[in-house]
Amino acid sequence: MPVDxxxxxxxxxxxxxxxxxxxxxxxxxxxxxxxRVDGRQRGQVDVRSxxxxxxxxxxxxxxxxxxxxxxxxxxxxxGPREMERxxxxxxxxxxxxxxxRFAPFSCRERGSWIQGSDEKDLSLMLLESLRPGVCLHKxxxxxxxxxxMVLENDGSVLAHAVTCASMALxxxxxxxxxxxxxxxxxxxxxxxxxxxxxxxxxxxxxxSGSGDNFGSLTVAFLPSLNQxxxxxxxxxxxxxxxxxxxxxCIEGCFKLYPVIQQALTxxxxxxxxxxxx
Amino acid sequence: MATVQxxxxxxxxxxxxxxxxxxxxxxxCEDYRHMEIETDxxxxxxxSAKVSLGHTDVLVGVKAEIGKPRPMVPHEGYLEFFVDCSxxxxxxxxGRGGDELGVELSNTLYKVFxxxxxxxxxxxxxxxxxxxxxxxxxxxxxxxxxxxxDAISVAIKAALFNTKIPKVHLSENEEGGKEIELSDDPYxxxxxxxxxxxxxVTLCKVGYRHVVDATLQEKACSVAxxxxxxxxxxxxxxxxxxxxxxxxxxxIFEMTEVRQxxxxxxxxxxxxxxxxxxxxxxGFPVRRSNCNRFV
Numbered sequence: 147m148p149v150d151x152x153x154x155x156x157x158x159x160x161x162x163x164x165x166x167x168x169x170x171x172x173x174x175x176x177x178x179x180x181x182r183v184d185g186r187q188r189g190q191v192d193v194r195s196x197x198x199x200x201x202x203x204x205x206x207x208x209x210x211x212x213x214x215x216x217x218x219x220x221x222x223x224x225g226p227r228e229m230e231r232x233x234x235x236x237x238x239x240x241x242x243x244x245x246x247r248f249a250p251f252s253c254r255e256r257g258s259w260i261q262g263s264d265e266k267d268l269s270l271m272l273l274e275s276l277r278p279g280v281c282l283h284k285x286x287x288x289x290x291x292x293x294x295m296v297l298e299n300d301g302s303v304l305a306h307a308v309t310c311a312s313m314a315l316x317x318x319x320x321x322x323x324x325x326x327x328x329x330x331x332x333x334x335x336x337x338x339x340x341x342x343x344x345x346x347x348x349x350x351x352x353x354s355g356s357g358d359n360f361g362s363l364t365v366a367f368l369p370s371l372n373q374x375x376x377x378x379x380x381x382x383x384x385x386x387x388x389x390x391x392x393x394x395c396i397e398g399c400f401k402l403y404p405v406i407q408q409a410l411t412x413x414x415x416x417x418x419x420x421x422x423x
Numbered sequence: 424m425a426t427v428q429x430x431x432x433x434x435x436x437x438x439x440x441x442x443x444x445x446x447x448x449x450x451x452c453e454d455y456r457h458m459e460i461e462t463d464x465x466x467x468x469x470x471s472a473k474v475s476l477g478h479t480d481v482l483v484g485v486k487a488e489i490g491k492p493r494p495m496v497p498h499e500g501y502l503e504f505f506v507d508c509s510x511x512x513x514x515x516x517x518g519r520g521g522d523e524l525g526v527e528l529s530n531t532l533y534k535v536f537x538x539x540x541x542x543x544x545x546x547x548x549x550x551x552x553x554x555x556x557x558x559x560x561x562x563x564x565x566x567x568x569x570x571x572x573d574a575i576s577v578a579i580k581a582a583l584f585n586t587k588i589p590k591v592h593l594s595e596n597e598e599g600g601k602e603i604e605l606s607d608d609p610y611x612x613x614x615x616x617x618x619x620x621x622x623x624v625t626l627c628k629v630g631y632r633h634v635v636d637a638t639l640q641e642k643a644c645s646v647a648x649x650x651x652x653x654x655x656x657x658x659x660x661x662x663x664x665x666x667x668x669x670x671x672x673x674x675i676f677e678m679t680e681v682r683q684x685x686x687x688x689x690x691x692x693x694x695x696x697x698x699x700x701x702x703x704x705x706g707f708p709v710r711r712s713n714c715n716r717f718v
Contacts (some may be wrong), residue, residue: 163496267530278647278669361538363662373669377649379662382538388659389676396672 198280218298226288240285275366275376470586478568500547
């Protein structure tokens with residue numbers, strides 16, 4: 147386990163103050179009321195409104211920033227670059243490399259700069275979600291690097307990372323079959339919460355222990371081609387709940403699609419040289 | 424994952440065969456290879472199992488140690504998974520080569536067991552907030568011929584079934600601190616209830632159909648696979664899509680339906696101490712040798 151030796155994190159017996167906080171927060175009932183904490187409805191496809199902007203980072207080939215509620219992510223794309231000749235077998239198509247990191251101040255608990263296994267797992271999921279969308283055969287012997295940095299984690303990070311990364315790829319001019327959009331859902335026995343916040347994702351685990359159909363699901367979707375490029379679920383769900391959840395996530399992705407398209411067209415217009423009239 | 428090179432002609436052959444429900448080794452699309460499970464193979468561990476699924480060999484050892492419970496859940500113990508892809512399996516795993524695959528497998532196992540009902544974690548608690556049992560589940564890949572997830576999940580289930588956790592007695596010593604005593608009798612131990620431990624089923628999309636228990640050649644012809652972890656009641660604990668291709672939503676729904684096969688006739692005939700999930704039990708002969716039966 148890599149240990150951060152450069153920082154002194156206090157004596158071994160020290161505990162985080164949030165441990166003592168969670169008992170009072172769990173009393174706030176997440177019962178089957180209709181309204182969620184931020185005013186959205188349960189059981190309906192009510193995704194958070196997003197703010198997206200492309201082309202923020204001048205050094206990168208392409209970049210994008212997304213804000214959904216309090217979740218903030220930034221992504222930059224570098225490439226296509228020449229790939230170091232590690233293995234000769236893979237020379238016909240390019241390679242996509244993804245890296246997803248959390249800033250230490252992004253979650254409630256301070257994280258470390260060293261990449262943990264969670265981040266590696268998320269990077270792998272991001273790679274699998276983006277790969278079907280990118281025309282890698284057009285970039286032989288090259289590699290395209292996608293770096294996502296989570297600035298603030300308020301739930302459904304992977305879903306928004308997928309959306310942000312595909313916008314950054316489009317901003318970089320990488321050829322793609324379609325945009326990849328992500329959406330996640332939190333299942334709570336009878337109802338579901340689409341695009342859950344951090345408290346909704348984690349708070350339910352502690353509050354209600356028994357009963358089935360508690361889980362979360364993240365779907366990465368290509369809207370024009372109607373293909374699912376990434377699927378990950380957690381917790382326990384019945385089969386029909388799972389298929390219902392996938393359909394709901396697909397609906398959520400369709401809701402996001404026009405917003406992302408608009409943001410991209412704006413970015414392209416901004417970049418285009420002014421026409422002489 | 425360890426890969427083989429498959430020529431275009433072989434790919435076409437495999438695709439056409441799968442289309443007609445006939446695979447290269449004569450199985451149908453939903454048939455498993457011959458599986459052998461042995462438990463209690465390593466005497467130094469608290470529980471162990473070895474599974475051979477075709478040419479894939481997996482060895483799992485479980486060791487129980489006393490540790491401090493996680494701060495957020497003081498009344499529960501926990502499991503730690505570690506998958507080691509040894510260089511015995513394929514030369515690709517030499518040195519650090521197998522690390523990526525090992526990390527991917529461990530992370531998936533964490534997700535599979537990340538729910539309330541797979542393992543009763545409360546039974547692993549010794550004294551809340553201070554001591555609990557930590558089960559270190561170590562998986563060793565001996566031979567790799569495709570379908571690692573399924574073999575690993577069955578091996579873990581068998582090893583957890585085989586795990587004997589010693590019973591502890593808490594007593595107070597002079598200063599008021601707690602002292603833990605393990606009983607001297609080696610047969611005085613606690614067993615885990617593995618009824619709800621899920622098994623993983625990997626469905627590979629080959630052409631327009633999906634196959635279960637794909638070999639390395641079939642994996643080379645598929646663009647994407649779906650890993651579904653399911654308990655014997657039919658609850659899905661984890662779904663994950665792996666691979667660089669995309670799947671149609673309809674094929675995903677079809678794949679999740681495939682799991683709902685009728686319960687097998689053989690689980691009632693042979694006295695299995697644990698019942699594998701419904702899907703896996705369809706049609707493959709499981710030979711249990713050298714397993715100790717506990718009444």
